Amino acid sequence: MQLTTALALANGYAPNTEALGKLSDILSPDFLEQCFAEAGVATIRRRRLPLDMAIWAVLGMSLYRQEPVWSIVSKLQLMLPGKQALVAPSAVVQARQRLGVDAVKVVFEQSQQRWNRDAAHKRWHGLTLLGVDGVVWRTPDTAENQAAFSSTKNQYGHTPFPQVRMVCQMELTSHMLTGSAFEGIASNEMQLATGLIATTPDQSLTLFDRGFYSLGLLYDWQQAGTQRHWLLPARKDLRFEVVTAFSNNDCLIKLATTPPSRKQRPYLPEILYARMVTTRVKGKVHRLLTSLITPELYPQAAIAKLYATRWEIELGYREIKQGLLDSEFTLRSKRSDMIAQELWGILLAYNILRYQMVIMAKTIPGLKPNQLSFTTCSLAIINLLLSMSLNSAGTIPRKLEDLKAQTRHHILPERRKNRAYPRVVKSNKNTYPIKKRNAGQLN
Numbered sequence: 001m002q003l004t005t006a007l008a009l010a011n012g013y014a015p016n017t018e019a020l021g022k023l024s025d026i027l028s029p030d031f032l033e034q035c036f037a038e039a040g041v042a043t044i045r046r047r048r049l050p051l052d053m054a055i056w057a058v059l060g061m062s063l064y065r066q067e068p069v070w071s072i073v074s075k076l077q078l079m080l081p082g083k084q085a086l087v088a089p090s091a092v093v094q095a096r097q098r099l100g101v102d103a104v105k106v107v108f109e110q111s112q113q114r115w116n117r118d119a120a121h122k123r124w125h126g127l128t129l130l131g132v133d134g135v136v137w138r139t140p141d142t143a144e145n146q147a148a149f150s151s152t153k154n155q156y157g158h159t160p161f162p163q164v165r166m167v168c169q170m171e172l173t174s175h176m177l178t179g180s181a182f183e184g185i186a187s188n189e190m191q192l193a194t195g196l197i198a199t200t201p202d203q204s205l206t207l208f209d210r211g212f213y214s215l216g217l218l219y220d221w222q223q224a225g226t227q228r229h230w231l232l233p234a235r236k237d238l239r240f241e242v243v244t245a246f247s248n249n250d251c252l253i254k255l256a257t258t259p260p261s262r263k264q265r266p267y268l269p270e271i272l273y274a275r276m277v278t279t280r281v282k283g284k285v286h287r288l289l290t291s292l293i294t295p296e297l298y299p300q301a302a303i304a305k306l307y308a309t310r311w312e313i314e315l316g317y318r319e320i321k322q323g324l325l326d327s328e329f330t331l332r333s334k335r336s337d338m339i340a341q342e343l344w345g346i347l348l349a350y351n352i353l354r355y356q357m358v359i360m361a362k363t364i365p366g367l368k369p370n371q372l373s374f375t376t377c378s379l380a381i382i383n384l385l386l387s388m389s390l391n392s393a394g395t396i397p398r399k400l401e402d403l404k405a406q407t408r409h410h411i412l413p414e415r416r417k418n419r420a421y422p423r424v425v426k427s428n429k430n431t432y433p434i435k436k437r438n439a440g441q442l443n
Helices: 001-012 029-039 051-063 069-075 089-099 102-119 142-147 190-194 215-223 259-264 300-324 338-361 375-386 390-404
Strands: 128-138 163-170 176-184 206-208 230-233 240-247 250-256 271-281 285-292
Touching: 029 051, 029 102, 051 069, 051 089, 051 102, 051 206, 051 338, 069 089, 089 338, 102 176, 102 338, 128 190, 128 250, 142 176, 142 338, 163 190, 163 300, 163 338, 176 190, 176 285, 176 338, 190 230, 206 300, 215 230, 215 271, 230 300, 271 300, 300 338, 300 375, 338 375, 338 390, 375 390
Parallel strands: 128 206, 206 230
Antiparallel strands: 128 163, 163 176, 230 285, 240 250, 250 271, 271 285
């Protein structure tokens, strides 16, 4: 409880600014209560570990990856005063179960709307830049996780760990997440991506990987709102007909939808129009498809240069898995519902750190949040959260000002060009036999 109390008391000392002075606005008790009510989760009984503290415990599972959950609760002083100094591990488990999945999901969804709105992201030709891509998570090898998520299969049989397939949407200039959908490993990324249409804002441009090419998905994406554009590489076997040539490397094309796609989506027209921009990178020809069909508003050179920005979401995934989770690739929870809760907690924890980096970047004109080091910034912010106790509430504003003053020390050097990352692995010298069965297959 001291963490929330310290954050609330800090507002009494902090200046009334838009900077980091009001850190308690991150997840204020009133905001959490509204989210819990929307999720249909509430408790009248005052427990040792109430719901607003239970959600901080879930966040702590990501912010302090090497610590057991009961130790996180103790260090952050999340529990109410009691006869015992420490909270029992079973009490933490019960609190997580009372909290459930929907409550954490609603907190993520509501907070991302608020933070992305307040961030006032930099735009490209008046459009918010978004990226969509997939990522896979590994879960503990329990029978319940195996039944809920399954595992991949190769020539040796099933892989040892059940896995979760996730698709996320990210604002590319800040790396703040705007939406996510996930299911078992057998699910399809394009089907998961349809769940992100509702979270896509108007006046936006979403960058996809070529694996998301589906005229039905792209049509739904564009028609769901006002100026919801898309951009992705064209497949090598793409069949199209040129309608208008704007230049040698820029044209309006006509794409024919297939009968199966029209059967699945009866409203899908037989013909869709798109723009194809051809560019050459290191002597290799690349073709980009986009719904930005007006050359006067969106020049060819700007579109050709833009697609490299899609890699920002890959960097974001690396920040989450290697930076935030310290390369501990297997999640903690042994139950499928708690795996879902843990994943929403990871995404929420990442957004908390990224939102603070957005505010830090505003202290230097022209600085983008993705130009700050996630590793050093996250360590500074996490250590600040850990140091917030009731006895030091009055010093929090000064610590926040110190954090802002250190922004220049977190700026990354300019990214090197012509960097190559071949998809190779080191030789495998493992001489031990491969375990072919997992817990889900044992009798």
